[in-house]
Amino acid sequence: MQVNNVRLEAVGVKFEQFPETDYPEVAFAGRSNVGKSSLINALINRKALARTSGQPGKTQTINFYNIEEQLYFVDLPGYGYAKVARASREQWGKMIEYYLNRRVPLGMIVLLVDIRHTPNENDRIMMDYIRTAGFEPLVVATKADKLNRSQIIKHLKIIKQALALHSIDQIIPFSSMTKQGAEAIWDEIDQWLAYVQEQNEEKEIDVDEE
Structure with missing residues (x-):
């Protein structure tokens, strides 16, 4: 997709704060400081639209980025940062799990992991959340420039x-x-978007035939 028009459209912690359009959604999940915002900025050709921070655990909301009035990139709160209060971690966990299980426009999930480190228990828990919600995520291994080619294959x-x-x-x-x-x-x-469009067209044909 050629991206020229993109904006942060909604920021929320509960469903009534989320966009009400039916644009398909790609959600980005990962540990705190794994590089979700940096990935989103790279994909939309912006330097700092998605909020980046050197302080892990700072993103505490679900952020919806409108991409070309066609889909949303959804930046989920980072998980697993020990210095965040336990109550806050539990709240974010419930919020993320609720979004994954109940958000109808959600159709694709990108799970980010740091290529330099073995996925930890929090990553495996997130993978379980995602699979329980009925998805098989696209896994993106960030910080690949920190390793040489032979190391990348190993990791x-x-x-x-x-x-x-x-x-x-x-x-x-x-x-x-x-x-x-x-x-x-x-x-x-x-x-994935092509598949979604094909499914929508088939539904329209079925409705017309009725």
């Missing part, structure tokens, strides 16, 4: 095993510094 295999994936082909290495992986991520999103 992709570690991530594959930790998250019980079928193949390392389900993981896209990404770097916010070099934009490595951005095109491949957009390819996945575009394929």
